[in-house]
Amino acid sequence: MPDAMAPASPGFAAPSPVERLFNRVFGLLVGLGLGLPHNYLLEVRGRKSGRPYSTPVDVLEHGGRRFLVAGRGETQWVRNARASGQVTLRRGMRREECRLRALSDQEKPAVLKAYLDRFKTTVRRYFPIPAGSPVERFAPVAAGYPVFELLAERATEGHPSSAD
Numbered sequence: 310m311p312d313a314m315a316p317a318s319p320g321f322a323a324p325s326p327v328e329r330l331f332n333r334v335f336g337l338l339v340g341l342g343l344g345l346p347h348n349y350l351l352e353v354r355g356r357k358s359g360r361p362y363s364t365p366v367d368v369l370e371h372g373g374r375r376f377l378v379a380g381r382g383e384t385q386w387v388r389n390a391r392a393s394g395q396v397t398l399r400r401g402m403r404r405e406e407c408r409l410r411a412l413s414d415q416e417k418p419a420v421l422k423a424y425l426d427r428f429k430t431t432v433r434r435y436f437p438i439p440a441g442s443p444v445e446r447f448a449p450v451a452a453g454y455p456v457f458e459l460l461a462e463r464a465t466e467g468h469p470s471s472a473d
Contacts, residue, residue: 320453322381322435336365342401347428349398351377356392367431368398368459371423377409378424379455380435387455398459405464409457417456418447 324332340350340363351366364386369376377396379387390396390409398405412420422444425432429440438446 321383324381332365336363339365339400342403344400349400351386351390352397352399353386353389353395354393356389362386362389363399366398367424367428369420369424369427371420375459375461376412376420376424377457377459378420380424380432382435382453383455390457391455395462396459403464403466406462408460408462410460412456412458414448414451417451417454418444420456421447421451421454 335344335348336350338344339348344365347367347369349366349368350363352361352363354361362385364384366377366386369378377390391411395406395408398407421436422442425436425438425440425442433440437450
């Protein structure tokens with residue numbers, strides 16, 4: 310078991326080939342509107358190419374606000390989202406455009422704890438701290454996990470071409 314007080318190494322935890330396949334299939338299902346209420350397809354433009362990219366994510370509701378947590382660290386979606394400052398969340402025909410606010414390391418511990426406690430089955434392997442740990446144990450590892458608050462701008466339902 311990892312040392313719970315050791316700082317998380319900033320970086321990226323690459324998915325295995327099986328996880329990549331699962332993410333593709335699950336992303337297709339979420340894009341069709343299937344999945345749990347917290348599952349969304351995150352769409353973001355590439356910071357270099359400008360092409361749209363998508364990946365399935367869990368949106369955390371905590372304290373009346375919504376957050377994206379990057380359990381794998383500095384992923385491509387994190388880098389693209391940070392560069393653009395906005396993302397689109399999609400679930401079936403519902404699309405929601407959101408601005409992002411990156412949390413400071415001091416703001417992250419309570420959100421990281423809530424994220425791990427809520428989604429422990431799927432994300433515990435990315436944390437050196439067990440679910441249910443006190444919030445103070447998350448401060449030393451906060452820098453290794455990008456966290457964004459989602460600030461809704463516009464939501465649409467129906468065919469994507471009818472959004473405007």
